[in-house]
Amino acid sequence: MPIFIWEGTTKKNEVKKGEMDAADELAVRGLLRRQGYKSIEVKLKPKDISEYLPFLKGKVKEKSVVVFCRVFSTMINAGLPLIQCLDLLAQQEQNKNFAKIIRSIKEDIEGGTSLTNALKKYPQIFDELFVNLIAAGEAGGMLDVILERLSNYMEKALRLKRRVKGAMTYPIAVLVISISVVALLLLKVIPVFKKMFEGMGGQLPGPTQFLITASEFTQHYFLYMLAVGVVIYIAFLRFYKTEKGRLAVDSMLLKLPIFGILLKKVAVAKFSRTLSTMMTSGVPILEGLSIVSKTSGNKVVENALMKTRQGISEGRSIAEPLAETELFPPMVIQMISVGEATGALDSMLSKIANFYDEEIDVAVDSMTALLEPVMMVFLGGIVGGMIIAMYLPIFKLASVVG
Secondary structure, eight states: OOEEEEEEEOTTOOEEEEEEEOSSHHHHHHHHHHTTOEEEEEEEOOOOHHHHOGGGSOOOOHHHHHHHHHHHHHHHHTTOOHHHHHHHHHHHOOOHHHHHHHHHHHHHHHTTOOHHHHHTTOTTTSOHHHHHHHHHHHHHTOHHHHHHHHHHHHHHHHHHHHHHHHHHHHHHHHHHHHHHHHHHIIIIIHHHHHHHHHHHOSOOOHHHHHHHHHHHHHHHHHHHHHHHHHHHHHHHHHHHHSHHHHHHHHHHHHTSTTHHHHHHHHHHHHHHHHHHHHHHTTOOHHHHHHHHHHTSSOHHHHHHHHHHHHHHHTTOOSHHHHHHHTOSOHHHHHHHHHHHHHTOHHHHHHHHHHHHHHHHHHHHHHHHHHHHHHHHHHHHHHHHHHHHHHHHHHHHHHHHHO
């Protein structure tokens, strides 16, 4: 829908300006007249270059959405009107793209749209969980309470995500450094040794000859190797986007010796926290499970939760089909069963989430402590082995001369 820039005078002769999404200029003028404006001027807003080049748009980070939700919650709790809250949030937002979206939401609400429907226009920023909780808050007249719960949930979810990313960063960084060092040695260092060995004559030791052959191959086919790597990466991304591909990769990740255990704990914590927040906010359990499954981030977990949802719709308790998935530990199943029996499932899920948050912290610390020496030995072994292989002919020559 095109965006129009308008200027009008209020009944108190105050000049106001703004932007509005509308089908045409007449629709803008009609809406402004109904709001009491006069001397209205409307023109089509010129398109920004970022409209043609999407990569120039500022990406809205998850942290920005968390801050938006927390400040929004504080403002609503303080009794500020919804429109004024959004206006202030747009003014203080540093990300121009996000500020533009907030203004658009404000204008939609001014035009009579509900906050829920205004947020639905931006699914890439406000996911299904966010929108459904806002809808529950609007329907129940407790938007301030829902926003506070939502901001608490998002802050804990962001902290969990950062914790897991931090655990993955170290081994990935060491692996990248290892590959870079090996490539540098093969392309720049070993050719120097090769020229020196050619002048010495004689047969080179096996490890040295292997490295020289590898160096020659890398120099001749380096660009081809890069191209093959890019093709494999693109092929993997396309495969992962398919239903079978995502299921296969996610299943393999959960079976990894160290990371698999951590990912299962993350899945349990995320499931418990999300479902607890939704149930506390009044979202029905079947609808809540459908949304939780879509936001799980793992296809295996998503399928397990959808099977659980199917079982509940057939009249079974939530604990029984969850136990059949074999993804959730017996302790979690027992606690959920007790929560169902006592009618306090939402608070029980919150306790499970808190427990697994602590478990994840311990698991990440343990994994980092274990990986640090392993990765250092790995990096040192590769580089040290290559250096020793290149110095073997020199050692051999020294022993012959001796």
